Amino acid sequence: MVEQKDDALLLRALPFSDSSLILHVLTKNHGRISLMARGARRAKSPFRASLMPLYHLNVRWREPRTGSMGTLIEVHRLSSLLDEQKILAGQLLLAKANVLFPDGVEHGYEELHKALNLLSKQNENLGLPTAIWSMLSDAGLVGDFTHCWHCASEINLDDKMYWFKAHSLCSKCANARGLELSSGYRKSVLNLLKGEHIKFSTNYLNTWQQITDEVVKSHR
Ligand SMILES: [Zn+2]
DSSP: OOEEEEEEEEEEEEEETTTEEEEEEEETTTEEEEEEETTTTSTTOTTTTTOOTTEEEEEEEEOOSSSSEEEEEEEEEEEESSOGGGHHHHHHHHHHHHHHSOTTOSOOHHHHHHHHHHHHHSOHHHHHHHHHHHHHHHTTSSOOSSBOTTTOOBOOTTSOEEEETTEEEOHHHHTTOSEEEOHHHHHHHHHHHTTOOOOOOHHHHHHHHHHHHHHHHHTO
């Protein structure tokens, strides 16, 4: 049976039978995979101490003869991805990644890695929305703020855009409808996505929360 080895991020671990876990993992080169970690919940299991979310992991597994569930052979826990005080925000990010990069996708590892890195650079209030927007963007659910998401025409950052029905539109397409996305707001978001430290008003933060919620709802 074929064995594989790869860098991985643990999305979630679900209890299975008395002592095992089913792992959902994003790997660097093998996309999203599911692995059976036999006996992982036993006190003396060698998997127990290593299977931690929000760490770089390196996993070795056996591919299944049939079906899609591999069997975990070995796991090494490498560096931590977030400070302890950001673990809860990190868990929220994993829950989003679990939905955005479902079973069968070939990508997700780099995207989640980038998002966790953005979260690690900012305080949580700013880091979490930045990280979520970064993943929405990488998953293709949102466009950028320099093109109309409807007609694709290029928009100067100094011009206004309008948020209408979960899309950022040029003034022509918006046709006097929607919420204005000022140039200041859009520039600030772009800077946050580059990992820069900037002042971001509560007003901007509320707008970001609102438009992110609309994007997520519109793709349910
Ligand atoms: Zn347009």
